[in-house]
Amino acid sequence: MSYVILGQTIKNEYLALGTMISTGLGAWAATRGGSKKAEPQGAGKAALEKVKEAVPFNASSSEEENLLDSIRKFVADAEKEDSKH
Template sequence: MSYVIFGRAIKNEYLAIGTLLGTAGLAVASLSGGKKDAAAPSGKATLEQVKESVKINASSSEEEELFDSIKKFIADAEKESKH
């Protein structure tokens, strides 16, 4: 069987192949990703951004002490890693 498109007879097989290739082409195009204009930020800048964006609010004095001890631990670990 065939269909008449723009005055020409086109077989079902060709329509099926065209549909599959068109679908695959659209999938590849949509998954390929965009262009990356900016260079990747360094690890230190990203770490600073995370520290600034994550705010920790303690609801009690015990939590505040815990957060302070965690911050001190992280600061000490960063100092040791630099040496």
């Protein structure tokens, strides 16, 4: 079977292939990432400091305070180890 488009006879197979190819190319173009520039070294630390200031941790019991202290110590140790590398 074929269709007449703008005075030209076009077979069904060509219409199907054109539809599949254009869909594939459209999906490929939509999923491509743009060119991303590298983030400056100090930018990540500034954001981390902002978050630390914005989110206060207030303990309601001594057990919770001990837990928060151990978490703070773990994070500090991880930051020290990360700065060594």
